[in-house]
Every structure is written in C-alpha cells, then in structure tokens.
Amino acid sequence: MKKKILFLCTGNSARSQLAEALMRHMAGDHYLVMSAGMKPEGVDPRVYQVLSEQGIHDDDLHSVSALELQDQHFDVVITLCDKASNECALFADSDALIHWDFKDPKPEAGLAPFRETFEGLRARIALFLMLNGEVQHDVIGPVELFKIMSDPLRLRILMLIEDEQALSVSDLTKVLDVSQPKVSRHLALLRDGGVLQDQREGLWIFYRLAENLPTWIRHTLATVRNGNPGMINEEKLKLSALTDRKKPGFSLKDSTLSA
Template identity: 80%
Template sequence: MKRILFLCTGNSARSQLAEALMRHMAGDNYEVMSAGMSPETVDDRVYLVLADQNINTDNLRSVSVTSLNDQHFDVVITLCDKASNECALFPDSDALIHWDFTDPKPTEGLQAFYETVEGLKARIALFLMLNGEQQNNTIGPVELFKIMSDPLRLRILMLIEDELALTVGDLTKALEVSQPKVSRHLALLRDAGILQDQREGLWIFYHFPEHLPAWVRHTLATVRNGNPGVINQEKLKLSQITDRKKPGFSNKPKINKKQTASAV
C-alpha cells in the first residue's frame, strides 16, 4: 500500500480536509496522513463540512511535520507555498507535488470551506484517475511532448482521438500528404507505444492501445477538447470518403469514458 502525506502550515484546515477526502475517495489504495509546519487545533468547520457530506472525520488530528521526518511517503502533496519548502524533509519520496489552496480559515462562515472541499475533490479525482493503474513506462512526458510537437503527428493523434481507428489511406486523404510520409509517422508512433496496428481483412487500422497509460490518454483528450477546431478541415475530408472502411474488431477493447480512453 502506498503512503501519501498532505502538508500545510497549521494542519488545521486544508490538509485535514485533504486527508479525509483522500481516504474517502481512494478507499484502501493509500495510507493517508497530514501534517503541518506549525500545528494548530483543527478548525471546527472542518468537521462540519465533512460531516455534511458523510465523510468520516475519525482520527483527524494536528501533527507536526518534524515528527514524521524518519518516515517514508510515496507521495507528498503540499497545499500552500510555505509548506512547499518542507518537501526537502522527504527527499526519498517518489513524488513531490504542490497544490496551492487559499486558507479558508480567515473567512467567516462555511462557504470558503465548502469551496476548498470542492477544489480538493477535483484534484484528488484527477490524481486517482491518472495514478490508479500500473504505469506503463514505455513513454515519458518528454518523449510524448516531442512527438506531439510535430504538426503532422499531432493531427494524426487528434484524428484517431476522434475516430478511434483509421487506416493509412484514411489519413493520407484527410491530411493530403503522401502515403510513405504518413506510414513513417505511424511507425514512429507505434514504436513509441502510443499507437498499435490491427489487421481486419485487407485493411490495417491504427488505434490507441488498450493499456495506454491514463495520463497519456488524458493529455490527448485534453489537447483535442481544448482546441476543438484544430482538425476541422481534416474531419471534413474524412467525411467525403465514400468508400471508407470502418473497423469491427471482434476483440474490440472496452472504452473507459471515465479515464478519457480512446482505444479500439
């Protein structure tokens, strides 16, 4: 079981909320703790907003970060700028992450606490989505962004993100480039582990592998949805192909919408 630690200045609001939410959302996948540089009493409003959402508040208590110096945490997440300096206390952690959240305590009432809860829920949900499976280290972020920096390869990926599977002929007509050039780029994407090919009859289709890491799928989906007009012309050209073949793989992988998968 991996261990995760949330850090903030007083360990009295933000990190307590994060600890309770992570336990609630992650189940038994992580051992979760929180701590502070200068621990203070847990704010009563923490218990109120968590109880209102049926989130367990048992065992929430303020802890000094110095008491945890000799412990190993797989992931350390800081929640304020001051606490980010405390990452140096955990140099052997696999991941040091910073989420900057405004301290809700100076504001009267519960609204700021509810807003902090909603913000943390979104961050934690994304973290769990992208880290909830065994990671395939075929490609790293540097390699992925190098691949996506080429305009032709980017358009190929965006088309397959939309269409799920395409042939070399489809891409040649949509992109208006030669077949050898398209084939070279497809071979590079296949060798990098981003695409795989699959034969069906006389046609070979290229699509995303079923086990493409979630963070790669999410990046591709984000680029596509954040730039909706990037392949408009190519989409129009695809729609004009009257004899276009569609895949009907008998072993078609299940598409996981929650993880923005785009595999066929």
C-alpha cells in the same frame, strides 16, 4: 503494499485535514493517508462540520508536526500552501513532490470558505486518483510524448485517431494530403513508441490508441483535442466525404475517460 501519501500545510488545521479525510474516503484502501503541519494548530471545528455535511465521518484527525514524520518515507507528498512547499526538503526521498496551492479558509467567517476548499480538493483528488490509480506500463514518458506531439503531422494523426478511434493508412493519407510512405513512417514511430497499435483486417491495417496506454496520456490527448476543437476541421470534412472509406469491423474498446 499500500502507498503512503502525506498532505503538508502550515497549521495542519484545515486544508490538509480536509484533504486527508477526503483522500481516505475517495481512495479506499489504496493509500495510507496522513497529514502534518510545520506549525500545528489543532483541527478547526468547521472541518468536521463540512465533512459531516458530505457524509464523511473521520474521527481520526489530529494535528501532527511535520518534524515528527521527517524520518518516514512517503510515496507522495502534496503541499497545500506556499509556506509548506518550502519545507519539501524534509521529505527529499519521496517518490513524488506535488504542490496544490489553496487559500487558507480559516480567517474567513462561516462554513462557505471551508465548503469551497472541500470542493476544490475533491476535484484535485479525483483527478489524481484517475491518473494514478493504475499500474503504469513501460511506455513513453512526458518528454517523449511532447516531442512526438511537437510535430504538426503526428499531432494531426493523433487527434484524428483520438476522435475517430481507429483509422486506416489509406484514410489518413487521403485526408492529410501527404504520401503513403510518409504517413506510414509516422504511424510506425507512434506504434513503436507505444502510443498506437495496429490491427489487420483482411487487406486493411487500422491504427488505434494502444490498449495499455496510461490514463494520463489519454487525458492529455483528449484535453488537446477538446481544447482546440477546430484543429482538424478540414481533415474531418474530407473524411466524411470519402465514399470508399473502409471502417473497422472489430469491436472498438471504449477508451473514454469516463470508462
């Protein structure tokens, strides 16, 4: 069954119409997409002009009152302005309520403000689809993940493995300057929590990010790593200096966000 998504705004004339057309175009058949407004005003003609520039032809756009839809269940409701965000109570049984605050392009002249809104929505929708376009496995949630990352040693372990893709217990012990039992305890916690998985190769045990790790967790780890590039400089230098380092012989599945 398709998931239902609703874009909600005040006039349902610009931002929510662009979002509806874009989501339909980008998500294909994965969602049933609708939009509505608290005070519908009719679709601004510039919406069609900007969509046409991008090769998106959606003739099924029309303004709808949110009150007409309040008895329907939506899996996701995304509000696009502060006024509409106050009306989430109309859809209290929705599985997810999200707020993206976009400036209304209508008061400004020309197509430029609509193009800017279009690009902003395209980026938000692309990220939403990337993080929600998969079956969510029963692994840790956000609270548990941030608890794990709040420990400095576990965070460094995660950043090293995110960076190197796979590391042995021996390598981690040497570059982190902590005892093998302590490293093993933290690795076991990360493995049992579903963040890491281990793989034996002869006498060596390597740890890597779990294959079924949701994209949002991979994205979070990559963001922390790239946003703090100097976090594990010392450990990376020690790792490169190891002369007896054992590297895994198994093929590492590409886990980059672009895959």
